[in-house]
Amino acid sequence: MSVAQPQPQLDALSRRLTALLCLTMVVASIWGLHRITAGLEVWTFEGRRQLQVHSGVLQASPVVLRTAPRPAHTLWHEGAARPAAYLVDFIYTRCPGICRALGSEFQQMQLALATAPVPGDVHLVSISIDVEHDDPAQLTRFAAGLASDPAWWTFAVPATPDDGRQLLRSLGVVAIPDGEGGFVHNGAIHLLDERGRLRGLFELEQWPQALAAARLLVDPELAGPSVAAR
Amino acid sequence: MNRRGLLPPAPRSISLLTGLVAALPLALLWPALRQTLEARMLLHMLLEFPALFASGWALQRIGLGSAWLRRLAGPLVLLDWRGWCGATLAAIVAAAWMLPSLLDLALLLPAVAATKYASWCIAGWLLAGSLRRMDPEVLLFLAGNVAWMMCSAGMLYLDAPVRLCVNYLQDDQRNSGIGLMLVALLLGVLALRQVLQPAAAEPCAPAPDRARVNG
Numbered sequence: 191m192s193v194a195q196p197q198p199q200l201d202a203l204s205r206r207l208t209a210l211l212c213l214t215m216v217v218a219s220i221w222g223l224h225r226i227t228a229g230l231e232v233w234t235f236e237g238r239r240q241l242q243v244h245s246g247v248l249q250a251s252p253v254v255l256r257t258a259p260r261p262a263h264t265l266w267h268e269g270a271a272r273p274a275a276y277l278v279d280f281i282y283t284r285c286p287g288i289c290r291a292l293g294s295e296f297q298q299m300q301l302a303l304a305t306a307p308v309p310g311d312v313h314l315v316s317i318s319i320d321v322e323h324d325d326p327a328q329l330t331r332f333a334a335g336l337a338s339d340p341a342w343w344t345f346a347v348p349a350t351p352d353d354g355r356q357l358l359r360s361l362g363v364v365a366i367p368d369g370e371g372g373f374v375h376n377g378a379i380h381l382l383d384e385r386g387r388l389r390g391l392f393e394l395e396q397w398p399q400a401l402a403a404a405r406l407l408v409d410p411e412l413a414g415p416s417v418a419a420r
Numbered sequence: 421m422n423r424r425g426l427l428p429p430a431p432r433s434i435s436l437l438t439g440l441v442a443a444l445p446l447a448l449l450w451p452a453l454r455q456t457l458e459a460r461m462l463l464h465m466l467l468e469f470p471a472l473f474a475s476g477w478a479l480q481r482i483g484l485g486s487a488w489l490r491r492l493a494g495p496l497v498l499l500d501w502r503g504w505c506g507a508t509l510a511a512i513v514a515a516a517w518m519l520p521s522l523l524d525l526a527l528l529l530p531a532v533a534a535t536k537y538a539s540w541c542i543a544g545w546l547l548a549g550s551l552r553r554m555d556p557e558v559l560l561f562l563a564g565n566v567a568w569m570m571c572s573a574g575m576l577y578l579d580a581p582v583r584l585c586v587n588y589l590q591d592d593q594r595n596s597g598i599g600l601m602l603v604a605l606l607l608g609v610l611a612l613r614q615v616l617q618p619a620a621a622e623p624c625a626p627a628p629d630r631a632r633v634n635g
Contacts, residue, residue: 212508215508235525
């Protein structure tokens with residue numbers, strides 16, 4: 191068969207097959223885009239994490255935490271029976287800026303908890319992401335600088351770097367070097383229940399809502415008009 | 421129709437550079453290099469992605485030098501009428517890997533990372549063959565489309581007041597935005613140059629191949 195001779199049948203077949211393949215690729219990519227972006231609404235990893243909170247799929251690993259003066263222990267675990275709410279943030283003691291700001295929000299939550307205690311177990315937890323540098327003694331000094339009350343606010347560091355990585359990974363928290371000797375990470379206030387399930391994500395300025403959600407988690411009867419409206 | 425006629429002539433020899441470019445993904449098996457490249461958004465998007473694409477392109481060139489690979493590719497060309505399939509895949513791959521969430525997931529989930537490496541290599545491999553059969557109008561549409569997407573993503577990354585990727589700092593994000601816009605501009609210029617180039621000035625012009633596909 192000569193190359194120069196026209197081959198209309200083969201050309202038509204090629205055209206149809208190509209059209210079918212292109213159409214398949216376009217449809218598959220639109221379907222994939224729809225899934226990844228949750229109907230073209232969520233374009234970032236952090237947005238996906240917010241959606242995962244609502245679907246309840248994120249659960250913090252029950253890692254061993256070192257705190258002072260208590261021995262190493264886990265705060266949340268699968269077998270926990272008593273309702274509890276943990277308002278968790280991630281810190282490191284060498285952090286000059288945002289961790290102090292976060293401390294301020296937690297100080298206000300601590301004051302609110304102390305002045306209007308709830309029957310359930312609502313606890314503030316600051317966990318260090320600088321596992322190799324921070325130890326319980328350093329965290330105690332850091333906590334003293336923030337006037338924390340251990341009755342309401344615990345400072346802890348994962349027992350091992352692997353535990354730290356596992357905890358962050360399970361919650362979808364990514365900490366990266368900030369280029370100035372510190373870290374930057376996503377997420378500010380994480381609300382966990384007694385089993386470690388992520389029940390809420392809040393920005394720093396949303397601490398009143400975070401606290402209200404925590405109170406509601408341990409005692410649904412506390413739902414007041416403001417909480418219900420939210 | 422002689423299916424072999426759909427393929428370009430076999431290259432006389434495979435240059436060392438082509439071989440090296442084709443082997444670029446192997447370098448990513450070295451964790452330190454991969455982490456260095458992927459730790460910066462600018463390097464991830466504007467060095468690693470093009471390198472993977474170029475690797476696929478080079479593999480196509482090497483494949484043309486192999487008789488049995490050419491025989492294998494013959495029927496596959498039927499699925500790429502006038503390079504439409506290559507153009508569609510390249511546009512989809514380029515668009516997908518500009519999504520902030522996919523960039524993050526590629527660093528956190530091995531399956532997504534593998535998809536990224538494979539998709540860029542396949543896009544380069546396919547487009548290297550498709551381009552020869554592509555009409556200038558389709559080429560211009562492809563390049564314009566990709567350039568427009570890159571420019572839009574670049575502006576978004578440049579202007580966003582917050583970090584869009586949890587794995588990257590905001591300064592890096594801004595630099596990547598500027599880089600994407602510059603590459604978009606370059607792509608547009610190159611596409612225009614290619615389309616406006618007189619056929620006579622190009623010894624291996626795509627016209628003969630297109631003529632064969634068109635019958």
